[in-house]
Amino acid sequence: MVGAGPAGLAAALAAGDLGCEVTLIDAGHGPGGQMYHPGMLFPGRGRAHRPAEHLPPGLARIRQLRQVRHLAATSVGRAVRDQDGVVTLWVGGTEGGAETTVEVRAVVLATGAAELVWPFPGWDLPGVTTAGAAQALLKSQRVTVGRRVLVAGSGPVLLPVAASLAEAGVRVVAVLEATPAPPAGGLAAYPGQRPETGGYAAALARHGVPVRTGYAVVACQGTERVERAVIAQLNQDWRPRPGSRRPETVDAVHVSFGFSPALELPRALGCAEVQPASRPVPAVACDADLATSVPGVFAAGAVTGAGGADVAELQGYLAGTSTARYLSRLPPDAYTERTRPLRARLENARRLAADLDEVCSLRPGWLEWPDSGTIICRCEQTRWSEIGAAVEGGARDVRAVQAVTRCGLGDCRACVCGPALQYALSAAAGMVPGSARPASAGQGGRHPLRWTA
Ligand SMILES: Cc1cc2nc3c(=O)[nH]c(=O)nc-3n(C[C@H](O)[C@H](O)[C@H](O)COP(=O)(O)OP(=O)(O)OC[C@H]3O[C@@H](n4cnc5c(N)ncnc54)[C@H](O)[C@@H]3O)c2cc1C
Incomplete structure (x- = not known):
């Protein structure tokens, strides 16, 4: 194993x-x-x-x-x-x-x-980490990245991470869940988390940490490390609402959009x-x-x-x-007998997981968060504008974009930037991310990518 x-x-x-x-x-x-x-x-x-x-x-x-x-x-x-x-x-x-x-x-x-993360201006500044990294540092080393932080992204992982940080004495300014609809039903149904959800919520309440749905960190600013996060209110497909951006003073931001x-x-x-x-x-x-x-x-x-x-x-x-x-x-008979109850429980757990996936589904509005200078591939230092130029030059699949930009060809082998690149290409072609199916109206249709600032 x-x-x-x-x-x-x-x-x-x-x-x-x-x-x-x-x-x-x-x-x-x-x-x-x-x-x-x-x-x-x-x-x-x-x-x-x-x-x-x-x-x-x-x-x-x-x-x-x-x-x-x-x-x-x-x-x-x-x-x-x-x-x-x-x-x-x-x-x-x-x-x-x-x-x-x-x-x-x-x-x-x-x-x-x-962990899955989407790029935004300043996501490569020191002090900006994944939520899981903040959690792992705390669990394994008792180290916290910052003293005044935001936990942002989408999915049930945000709550336990924020709760652990708050319990460890970190001032968690807020938990920002990008999905506008209150995900309470989905979170309550999160497999393996249901017994804990109340504990996380109680810990956050005890420390005065608000959980805001329909908000995201869309940029981070600072010189040596993150000093400010730009928070925006989002519409249903995660596009920032005009005029909703505001700065928040922080020394760390922890983001996660799933796995x-x-x-x-x-x-x-x-x-x-x-x-x-x-x-x-x-x-x-x-x-x-x-x-x-x-x-x-x-x-x-x-x-x-x-x-x-x-x-x-x-x-x-x-x-x-x-x-x-x-x-x-x-023997085959014993295998069938032994696995029958297991399959029934698995089917049930899978259904709950699928419901949650639906609630916290990834939405294309994040494509408006990066600006032309945002680094999308940290290993090869590829910028968002280079991806745009490759697409405008006719590249329509990952290999074609990589041949021109080297995005995802560095040490981590696209482990971090690969999903963002695939998503961006699918959206540019009017496809459901990761499939050959055209996007339906509910999924945003062809997405006009904003390659330039
Ligand atoms: C911060 C955080 C909080 C979470 N909270 C919840 C929660 O509350 N409820 C919930 O249901 N889920 C939660 N999850 C998701 C959770 O991780 C998964 O549901 C669950 O752990 C998946 O189990 P797994 O055994 O598939 O993988 P994991 O638990 O991720 O285990 C994979 C293991 O494989 C090892 N490994 C990987 N590659 C190699 C290699 N090449 N050589 C040797 N070892 C290797 C890793 O060290 C790791 O220990 C959370 C995840 C994170 C990051």
């Missing part, structure tokens, strides 16, 4: 319970992934939990299972599957040490997702991808048993585009069980 978040842990448990010898590899220092990060602060529940207390009881059982060997602080850099079906993983310590290999007959990829599946290892193994119609980012394609297009390679959790920790965990149990069947540890 690669990844010890809820998906990888559940997969390891399911496969281990069925007698498979499991190697669980994760770059983190303890099991839990993003959701159950060791040392996480839970508003209203005190601070600094020990890792063992941190996992829900079902997943904490991982520590007792003898069949599971956990390689923590270990990263998988490369993966190859040979003609005999053996998958070789190249692993190395995240704090140095020689690279070595692990050979397995089957693998579950549960590598999670990276983008971590596809490096699936790509290395040649797994097919699927492009959700509503998102500008692809995910690993899986069948109903969570098998990818490559025999012996399974996937679970956020890497499949799934939303929420509950879905990730349920997928993990299914993928681990499928792996055991693949390794002939489970």
